[in-house]
Amino acid sequence: MKLRIKKLNLFTGKPVCMIHEEKAKEMSLHVGNRVEIKIPHGEEIISVVDTVKGILKPNEILISEEIAESLSLKNNDLVEVVLSQRPHSIELIKKKLKGEKLNKKEIKDIIFNIANNSLTEVEVAFFVSAIFVNDMDLEETEYLIDAMVNSGNRMSFNGKVVDKHCIGGVAGNRTTPIVVSICAAAGLIMPKTSSRAITSAAGTADSIETMARVDFSVEEIKKIIKKTGACFVWGGALGLAPVDDKIIKIEKIANVDSTPQLLASILSKKISVGSKYILIDIPCGESAKVSVKEAELLKEKFLFLGKKFGLKIKVILTKGSEPIGRGIGPALEMKEVLKVLKRVNSPIDLEEKSISLAGEIIELAKRAPIGKGKVLAKEMLDSGKAYKKFEEIIKAQSGKIIDLKLGEFSYEVKADRQMKIGHFDNKILNKLARIAGCPEDKYAGIYLDKMKGESVNKGEKIFTIYAESKEKLNHAINYFLETKQIILDS
Amino acid sequence: MKLRIKKLNLFTGKPVCMIHEEKAKEMSLHVGNRVEIKIPHGEEIISVVDTVKGILKPNEILISEEIAESLSLKNNDLVEVVLSQRPHSIELIKKKLKGEKLNKKEIKDIIFNIANNSLTEVEVAFFVSAIFVNDMDLEETEYLIDAMVNSGNRMSFNGKVVDKHCIGGVAGNRTTPIVVSICAAAGLIMPKTSSRAITSAAGTADSIETMARVDFSVEEIKKIIKKTGACFVWGGALGLAPVDDKIIKIEKIANVDSTPQLLASILSKKISVGSKYILIDIPCGESAKVSVKEAELLKEKFLFLGKKFGLKIKVILTKGSEPIGRGIGPALEMKEVLKVLKRVNSPIDLEEKSISLAGEIIELAKRAPIGKGKVLAKEMLDSGKAYKKFEEIIKAQSGKIIDLKLGEFSYEVKADRQMKIGHFDNKILNKLARIAGCPEDKYAGIYLDKMKGESVNKGEKIFTIYAESKEKLNHAINYFLETKQIILDS
Numbered sequence: 001m002k003l004r005i006k007k008l009n010l011f012t013g014k015p016v017c018m019i020h021e022e023k024a025k026e027m028s029l030h031v032g033n034r035v036e037i038k039i040p041h042g043e044e045i046i047s048v049v050d051t052v053k054g055i056l057k058p059n060e061i062l063i064s065e066e067i068a069e070s071l072s073l074k075n076n077d078l079v080e081v082v083l084s085q086r087p088h089s090i091e092l093i094k095k096k097l098k099g100e101k102l103n104k105k106e107i108k109d110i111i112f113n114i115a116n117n118s119l120t121e122v123e124v125a126f127f128v129s130a131i132f133v134n135d136m137d138l139e140e141t142e143y144l145i146d147a148m149v150n151s152g153n154r155m156s157f158n159g160k161v162v163d164k165h166c167i168g169g170v171a172g173n174r175t176t177p178i179v180v181s182i183c184a185a186a187g188l189i190m191p192k193t194s195s196r197a198i199t200s201a202a203g204t205a206d207s208i209e210t211m212a213r214v215d216f217s218v219e220e221i222k223k224i225i226k227k228t229g230a231c232f233v234w235g236g237a238l239g240l241a242p243v244d245d246k247i248i249k250i251e252k253i254a255n256v257d258s259t260p261q262l263l264a265s266i267l268s269k270k271i272s273v274g275s276k277y278i279l280i281d282i283p284c285g286e287s288a289k290v291s292v293k294e295a296e297l298l299k300e301k302f303l304f305l306g307k308k309f310g311l312k313i314k315v316i317l318t319k320g321s322e323p324i325g326r327g328i329g330p331a332l333e334m335k336e337v338l339k340v341l342k343r344v345n346s347p348i349d350l351e352e353k354s355i356s357l358a359g360e361i362i363e364l365a366k367r368a369p370i371g372k373g374k375v376l377a378k379e380m381l382d383s384g385k386a387y388k389k390f391e392e393i394i395k396a397q398s399g400k401i402i403d404l405k406l407g408e409f410s411y412e413v414k415a416d417r418q419m420k421i422g423h424f425d426n427k428i429l430n431k432l433a434r435i436a437g438c439p440e441d442k443y444a445g446i447y448l449d450k451m452k453g454e455s456v457n458k459g460e461k462i463f464t465i466y467a468e469s470k471e472k473l474n475h476a477i478n479y480f481l482e483t484k485q486i487i488l489d490s
Numbered sequence: 491m492k493l494r495i496k497k498l499n500l501f502t503g504k505p506v507c508m509i510h511e512e513k514a515k516e517m518s519l520h521v522g523n524r525v526e527i528k529i530p531h532g533e534e535i536i537s538v539v540d541t542v543k544g545i546l547k548p549n550e551i552l553i554s555e556e557i558a559e560s561l562s563l564k565n566n567d568l569v570e571v572v573l574s575q576r577p578h579s580i581e582l583i584k585k586k587l588k589g590e591k592l593n594k595k596e597i598k599d600i601i602f603n604i605a606n607n608s609l610t611e612v613e614v615a616f617f618v619s620a621i622f623v624n625d626m627d628l629e630e631t632e633y634l635i636d637a638m639v640n641s642g643n644r645m646s647f648n649g650k651v652v653d654k655h656c657i658g659g660v661a662g663n664r665t666t667p668i669v670v671s672i673c674a675a676a677g678l679i680m681p682k683t684s685s686r687a688i689t690s691a692a693g694t695a696d697s698i699e700t701m702a703r704v705d706f707s708v709e710e711i712k713k714i715i716k717k718t719g720a721c722f723v724w725g726g727a728l729g730l731a732p733v734d735d736k737i738i739k740i741e742k743i744a745n746v747d748s749t750p751q752l753l754a755s756i757l758s759k760k761i762s763v764g765s766k767y768i769l770i771d772i773p774c775g776e777s778a779k780v781s782v783k784e785a786e787l788l789k790e791k792f793l794f795l796g797k798k799f800g801l802k803i804k805v806i807l808t809k810g811s812e813p814i815g816r817g818i819g820p821a822l823e824m825k826e827v828l829k830v831l832k833r834v835n836s837p838i839d840l841e842e843k844s845i846s847l848a849g850e851i852i853e854l855a856k857r858a859p860i861g862k863g864k865v866l867a868k869e870m871l872d873s874g875k876a877y878k879k880f881e882e883i884i885k886a887q888s889g890k891i892i893d894l895k896l897g898e899f900s901y902e903v904k905a906d907r908q909m910k911i912g913h914f915d916n917k918i919l920n921k922l923a924r925i926a927g928c929p930e931d932k933y934a935g936i937y938l939d940k941m942k943g944e945s946v947n948k949g950e951k952i953f954t955i956y957a958e959s960k961e962k963l964n965h966a967i968n969y970f971l972e973t974k975q976i977i978l979d980s
Contacts, residue, residue, distance in 0.1 A: 009543030010508070013521040016540075018500065028959035030930045031503040050506075050554075053499030055545065064540075083961045086925070094744050097623055122615045126744045129619030133587055254584050254616045435576070440520045469518035471573045 003061040015047040018062040096130035111147035136260035148268035163275035169289025171323035174333035178354035181390040184230035193235035201433035205234035212399020240272035283320025329445015407466035436476035493551040505537040508552040586620035601637035626750035638758035653765035659779025661813035664823035668844035671880040674720035683725035691923035695724035702889020730762035773810025815840040819935015897956035926966035
């Protein structure tokens with residue numbers, strides 16, 4: 001059936017189209033069915049159908065901007081619309097839900113169907129649940145990585161291409177912009193891609209976005225790297241292992257990230273971007289994402305899979321029981337990063353961790369002998385070379401270093417007695433920041449006026465919650481009032 | 491924030507609203523967020539947000555018909571729109587995904603949030619997966635039934651209120667309209683509610699809808715029962731355990747119906763409708779939904795839960811290895827039902843099973859002594875009283891007995907040699923009918939020109955596939971050609 005495109009600047013977060021009720025009846029289409037929308041002799045996309053009476057003529061189809069962008073469609077373009085068959089991969093997802101093992105071809109089919117949008121968000125949720133509950137062994141995980149890499153673009157660079165990844169969970173732990181700036185200043189190539197926050201208050205992409213663009217094409221990235229040696233970009237917009245971002249979007253809804261998905265997400269991005277020397281940082285301990293025991297297990301899996309794909313991987317376990325830096329949230333964390341790079345009021349924990357990670361990468365890529373990596377890293381920071389490199393990259397990413405504002409609604413938590421801060425719980429801090437609007441609301445978050453070990457008098461500020469709307473601030477305050485164990489006395 | 495309603499006859503299958511991009515920014519709302527839409531001093535509904543630029547003024551909100559109907563909203567009505575907090579029950583769903591047991595309060599909270607629409611379809615999919623994979627014990631199932639019953643309306647009738655339920659899986663097995671007509675003709679009260687097909691080609695509601703309405707209010711049902719003693723209605727529109735239909739809608743997507751959900755779905759409807767004497771039919775055997783062993787287990791669970799809720803339940807295991815009757819699909823099955831009721835070319839297997847089930851119910855409610863139920867049932871059929879009762883009910887449901895048409899696109903499967911039909915596989919027949927468009931396309935389905943044990947000559951028809959669109963017919967033909975084991979030689 002040929003239909004004429006109508007656009008209304010409709011954003012739905014996924015491909016959605018609307019067809020006139022009469023036409024839907026004629027085509028025997030029902031609300032929720034899937035259709036293929038094809039450009040004559042060109043590309044196609046799969047979309048879910050809603051029906052409508054008021055806005056359209058029967059020969060028109062209303063498409064969301066997600067479809068328009070994917071197929072470069074304008075108003076009045078003609079497209080072919082046909083019913084799409086229920087994809088076979090739904091049966092494979094059910095197989096995994098039942099606890100059976102999937103083979104290489106089956107995993108490839110599911111990933112391909114997520115990539116081409118044949119599976120709806122509800123179906124992806126079934127797949128995410130299946131992995132979360134029934135796990136995948138290392139063989140399945142290897143196939144998952146392979147399928148994810150093959151579903152997207154690949155890049156390659158000359159020189160020693162290094163990378164780092166932190167599995168997250170520690171509030172405020174924004175080392176990446178600092179580490180990348182140090183490594184690039186030291187002459188390494190570091191095409192750093194990040195995903196957005198899954199369970200924490202901010203990811204590197206969320207933070208960088210407060211002062212520069214993070215959504216670039218592969219060609220643009222190549223130019224940025226050629227100019228500066230490094231970048232901090234969002235992986236999703238690059239088309240590298242694009243399925244990963246679709247899966248993460250669904251995982252975020254119920255905060256159900258699984259180990260196989262974590263491994264596949266990280267390694268598929270690194271392989272796609274052409275990285276060879278990779279440092280994996282696993283913060284562990286009380287209130288971190290994983291315990292020390294789980295971290296050891298994860299380390300083994302990273303090393304096993306790294307070998308399978310010809311990567312030089314080093315995995316380090318770091319202390320993950322307290323937040324790092326005082327800011328939690330995209331803009332709040334960026335402010336801390338700038339303090340370290342500018343050498344002004346530098347939060348000591350964030351600085352030390354960044355130097356240590358950069359030192360490991362420098363040694364892994366043999367840019368300094370073992371034991372001398374940290375010295376070179378600190379030199380890059382103290383000499384101002386890292387800050388200069390950071391400025392260069394931000395500029396190459398169409399940005400500018402600015403003084404960041406914060407959410408206009410705020411609430412100060414004050415001490416009801418004299419006390420000494422014993423422990424801040426990462427999980428609760430992250431959750432509180434998310435309720436306040438993070439990571440979507442970039443200027444929302446938490447500022448820790450006091451940190452572990454510091455004394456506070458009665459009536460003095462302990463921390464401040466920032467939000468961009470009064471409602472979200474109220475939700476956050478309510479959550480805080482219900483969850484007092486966010487701060488523990490020492 | 492107060493916004494003005496705009497409607498465009500938009501059907502999305504769930505509550506969806508669209509807010510102008512500018513206003514969304516002002517309210518700090520993002521695509522995919524949840525909002526509460528409230529009538530001043532009145533009811534409210536929770537909806538997912540899309541953003542839009544072209545259709546709306548910034549002070550307007552475009553709502554889907556699902557919202558308009560629920561709150562009785564007209565164009566230009568004013569509503570209050572506020573950001574809705576992420577429901578706590580998402581954490582409870584994650585708990586169940588992790589394999590932990592839920593308590594009464596937790597199950598109640600989840601069901602309440604599904605009922606008031608605070609949980610999106612993706613989140614319900616996580617809940618469905620959790621039950622499918624991790625199961626629920628009988629205590630959790632009891633809480634689930636209780637929560638489902640309490641989420642909806644309740645009914646009660648004078649007289650002996652009987653009911654039946656078949657767990658399904660047998661293609662063409664449309665006994666319900668016949669059994670209800672017989673029992674009501676015999677003086678029993680039978681307020682039969684049915685859900686739509688989950689994994690099969692048609693449910694009773696799908697079939698009845700070919701000639702009468704099935705969506706009635708509680709008040710209307712009471713009138714129908716008062717007039718005729720029985721009904722065949724769709725449970726969803728009645729507001730009895732309404733959460734059940736929302737869950738079934740999601741289960742259908744990946745065909746993942748679990749035992750606890752099956753038990754809760756059936757018993758919550760029966761309790762809500764006020765039934766006391768209930769016959770449960772579990773077809774089992776090769777190509778049925780469950781094996782004999784699984785059926786025995788299920789029987790125990792039904793009896794245990796029935797006792798908990800004060801019901802008189804009888805569970806019978808019937809032969810489920812072959813289709814019953816020749817028609818598969820809403821209209822095709824209805825045609826078979828009419829043959830039995832009219833005593834013209836009555837398919838013997840469908841007739842015998844219907845008499846046997848009605849006989850059991852008659853005995854359970856002590857309308858006839860043990861051993862005499864089938865005699866009374868057959869008498870109702872042969873005397874024409876059952877047909878008269880059927881006609882009466884259809885009329886009370888605003889319908890009329892008509893000669894049903896079939897899908898205009900069809901494909902005849904012919905024998906490529908002389909053979910004797912050994913076995914038809916229910917699962918494959920159901921799947922084939924669904925690919926042809928069942929149950930949404932009422933006139934799609936399969937007609938078995940030959941049945942088990944019948945001989946067929948080379949070139950003679952074995953069965954016919956009907957569809958309402960050429961595309962769906964082609965999909966069905968492709969599936970048939972790939973899956974030859976649909977018919978087995980004896």
